[in-house]
Amino acid sequence: MGSSEERVVAVIMVGGPTKGTRFRPLSLNIPKPLFPLAGQPMVHHPISACKRIPNLAQIYLIGFYEEREFTLYVSSISNELRVPVRYLREDKPHGSAGGLYNFRDLILEDNPAHRRYGGIGTILVIKVSAESANQFGELVADPVTNELLHYTEKPETFVSDRINCGVYIFTPDIFNAIQGVSTQRKDRANLSRMSSFEALQLATRSLPSDFVRLDQDILSPLAGKKQLYTYETMDFWEQIKTPGMSLKCSGLYLAQFRFTSPHVLASGDGTKNASIIGDVFIHPSAKVHPTAKIGPNVSISANARIGPGVRLISCIILDDVEIKENAVVMHAIVGWKSSIGRWSRVQASEAVTVEDEVVVINSIVLPNKTLNISVQEEILL
Amino acid sequence: MKALILVGGFGTRLRPLTLSVPKPLVDFANKPMILHQIEALKAIGVSEVVLAINYQPEVMLNFLKDFEAKLGIKITCSQETEPLGTAGPLALARDKLIDDSGEPFFVLNSDVISEYPLKEMIEFHKSHGGEASIMVTKVDEPSKYGVVVMEESTGQVERFVEKPKLFVGNKINAGIYLLNPSVLDRIELRPTSIEKEVFPKIAAQKQLYGMVLPGFWMDIGQPRDYITGLRLYLDSLRKKSPSKLSTGPHIVGNVLVDETSKIGEGCLIGPDVAIGPGCVVEAGVRLSRCTVMRGVRIKKHACISSSIIGWHSTVGQWARVENMTILGEDVHVCDEIYSNGGVVLPHKEIKSSILKPEIVM
Numbered sequence: 001m002g003s004s005e006e007r008v009v010a011v012i013m014v015g016g017p018t019k020g021t022r023f024r025p026l027s028l029n030i031p032k033p034l035f036p037l038a039g040q041p042m043v044h045h046p047i048s049a050c051k052r053i054p055n056l057a058q059i060y061l062i063g064f065y066e067e068r069e070f071t072l073y074v075s076s077i078s079n080e081l082r083v084p085v086r087y088l089r090e091d092k093p094h095g096s097a098g099g100l101y102n103f104r105d106l107i108l109e110d111n112p113a114h115r116r117y118g119g120i121g122t123i124l125v126i127k128v129s130a131e132s133a134n135q136f137g138e139l140v141a142d143p144v145t146n147e148l149l150h151y152t153e154k155p156e157t158f159v160s161d162r163i164n165c166g167v168y169i170f171t172p173d174i175f176n177a178i179q180g181v182s183t184q185r186k187d188r189a190n191l192s193r194m195s196s197f198e199a200l201q202l203a204t205r206s207l208p209s210d211f212v213r214l215d216q217d218i219l220s221p222l223a224g225k226k227q228l229y230t231y232e233t234m235d236f237w238e239q240i241k242t243p244g245m246s247l248k249c250s251g252l253y254l255a256q257f258r259f260t261s262p263h264v265l266a267s268g269d270g271t272k273n274a275s276i277i278g279d280v281f282i283h284p285s286a287k288v289h290p291t292a293k294i295g296p297n298v299s300i301s302a303n304a305r306i307g308p309g310v311r312l313i314s315c316i317i318l319d320d321v322e323i324k325e326n327a328v329v330m331h332a333i334v335g336w337k338s339s340i341g342r343w344s345r346v347q348a349s350e351a352v353t354v355e356d357e358v359v360v361i362n363s364i365v366l367p368n369k370t371l372n373i374s375v376q377e378e379i380l381l
Numbered sequence: 382m383k384a385l386i387l388v389g390g391f392g393t394r395l396r397p398l399t400l401s402v403p404k405p406l407v408d409f410a411n412k413p414m415i416l417h418q419i420e421a422l423k424a425i426g427v428s429e430v431v432l433a434i435n436y437q438p439e440v441m442l443n444f445l446k447d448f449e450a451k452l453g454i455k456i457t458c459s460q461e462t463e464p465l466g467t468a469g470p471l472a473l474a475r476d477k478l479i480d481d482s483g484e485p486f487f488v489l490n491s492d493v494i495s496e497y498p499l500k501e502m503i504e505f506h507k508s509h510g511g512e513a514s515i516m517v518t519k520v521d522e523p524s525k526y527g528v529v530v531m532e533e534s535t536g537q538v539e540r541f542v543e544k545p546k547l548f549v550g551n552k553i554n555a556g557i558y559l560l561n562p563s564v565l566d567r568i569e570l571r572p573t574s575i576e577k578e579v580f581p582k583i584a585a586q587k588q589l590y591g592m593v594l595p596g597f598w599m600d601i602g603q604p605r606d607y608i609t610g611l612r613l614y615l616d617s618l619r620k621k622s623p624s625k626l627s628t629g630p631h632i633v634g635n636v637l638v639d640e641t642s643k644i645g646e647g648c649l650i651g652p653d654v655a656i657g658p659g660c661v662v663e664a665g666v667r668l669s670r671c672t673v674m675r676g677v678r679i680k681k682h683a684c685i686s687s688s689i690i691g692w693h694s695t696v697g698q699w700a701r702v703e704n705m706t707i708l709g710e711d712v713h714v715c716d717e718i719y720s721n722g723g724v725v726l727p728h729k730e731i732k733s734s735i736l737k738p739e740i741v742m
Binding site: 291293308309310311313325326328330342343345 | 647649664665666667681682684698699701717719
């Protein structure tokens with residue numbers, strides 16, 4: 001803590017397989033954090049944002065996916081960014097704060113610090129529409145000091161249109177706060193007597209003492225105690241719960257690349273390379289025929305083959321996909337090793353073979369299917 | 382010999398195509414429907430065709446004037462001022478049908494497409510010596526139609542059963558008749574039905590004979606049957622004059638392409654496709670089971686199946702048109718649009734996809 005350099009450690013909570021069910025069928029093949037958006041694994045985007053933090057000592061990914069699922073990615077990204085990235089596996093879900101606390105010794109190894117406002121933490125906040133706010137943690141901050149005055153997770157009635165983005169900066173003191181909650185839980189379990197404050201917390205009473213959530217268990221009680229502050233972003237923020245959202249977010253990242261790293265975006269006018277419209281990412285190993293027309297919002301992953309006369313609009317084409325001549329793919333995610341037949345039209349699918357001249361619309365297709373008939377608004381198992 | 386073609390009404394079942402032209406002038410296999418019949422009649426020596434029509438006779442006659450000269454056949458109209466059913470128009474055209482020769486005359490329903498074995502029908506008529514001959518065709522679901530019950534060996538018609546619930550036979554009236562002039566004496570000038578009122582009486586006197594139609598038969602009065610009819614017609618063309626059909630690596634099955642149309646690189650056309658005159662089919666287009674009428678442009682990479690593309694329409698790049706989509710005259714489907722069974726009235730621009738079968742006004 002005495003370091004003059006104020007070294008920073010970044011922690012990204014990646015969750016685990018039980019949480020990824022809404023992301024099925026895409027999460028059947030790959031941990032959701034590694035699903036590619038704008039040509040990069042989802043978790044790559046926060047990692048590369050962390051890379052820009054001065055004095056960054058270490059990035060930890062905490063989750064309860066199998067360690068081996070992250071091994072390859074973690075080693076390649078460490079090399080690429082020249083920042084040590086480590087995956088820490090929780091034995092079971094401990095809640096967002098519990099997971100952090102579990103690995104406090106490792107996190108504190110690099111003596112990180114944060115003292116901007118004098119509190120123990122700052123929360124990234126964004127303004128959303130009043131109608132959508134109740135899907136998130138709603139909070140109220142002091143307009144002058146930015147102190148967090150009130151926090152409530154997914155309230156039934158409207159509290160505020162400012163919500164928690166799930167991005168925090170903490171001082172090591174956060175671990176004391178987490179420990180406090182944990183100890184309180186143990187005490188409560190040991191004593192049958194309940195204070196009025198505890199009576200209000202009936203809902204959480206039965207939780208195990210080592211399961212601590214950042215939002216309900218830390219932010220709510222610490223609001224208004226000059227411990228937590230907010231920082232409001234004017235940039236984009238989205239939650240990626242469903243495959244459909246990943247398409248939108250892929251587009252947002254591609255649009256960001258237009259400003260931050262335009263060289264990764266594809267270009268072409270149909271002469272030597274395919275015609276490119278808007279923001280498009282094409283992996284260097286993918287082969288795209290010059291007569292194809294791609295974009296806007298398309299990302300094409302490794303070893304994909306895009307045939308002559310193919311039209312791709314707003315889609316994610318994953319590794320080893322083959323799209324044969326004159327097929328159209330719109331607003332869809334085409335899963336690993338899928339094959340889309342000639343003159344087919346696809347508007348949502350994954351890891352499937354679509355035979356020639358078939359149409360797939362608004363459908364979710366589970367892996368390893370062959371479609372020889374057209375489908376519309378169906379889930380195919 | 383003379384012939385009467387029952388043209389009838391507005392052809393509402395073939396809308397939106399019949400919003401642009403009378404039904405008999407709607408193209409079928411690159412030729413107006415009625416020309417198939419007129420040419421077949423001319424081929425067996427019919428010299429005069431009377432069209433029994435109840436609307437727009439000027440449009441029909443103007444159009445057919447050219448063909449009168451070209452085919453060397455006289456075409457006249459007999460216009461009903463009120464609908465006269467299927468027999469009334471014969472009484473109305475009586476003077477045009479009767480001449481000194483005393484020869485029998487043909488009556489054809491204009492919705493019907495077949496191989497028109499009219500020569501065989503004349504021989505059949507002569508051989509049985511009865512007053513009237515009727516062509517019958519075998520169908521899978523006779524309960525939908527009027528069944529003709531006849532004596533197997535001679536073809537003598539015993540009775541007609543309208544939409545039978547119990548199986549009485551599988552031969553139905555194919556809408557092609559050869560009648561002696563005396564039949565006209567049995568028909569009054571009033572709305573009346575030939576199959577319900579006139580034929581049963583002739584059958585009762587054992588003067589009506591049915592001939593089983595060899596080859597295909599289809600009533601193409603509605604889009605689905607029109608598309609099926611094209612398949613049957615092209616199958617028949619394959620047997621009779623295969624040289625009229627297209628060949629090449631980009632062709633699958635039976636495809637009829639007018640010589641003035643252009644087909645681009647990397648297309649796959651067929652089976653059962655008719656492309657009319659002056660069409661442009663750009664590169665990488667897929668067409669199957671469809672009719673593309675005069676002056677249509679199909680842009681690159683589009684895919685069309687089981688549909689009818691009306692005159693002078695365009696289909697945009699990467700558009701997909703299928704499932705009984707019927708585009709009226711001068712309809713423009715924009716790039717990348719999907720039409721699943723859209724029925725589009727003439728002179729429309731389609732800018733958003735039609736995901737479920739519906740009518741676009």
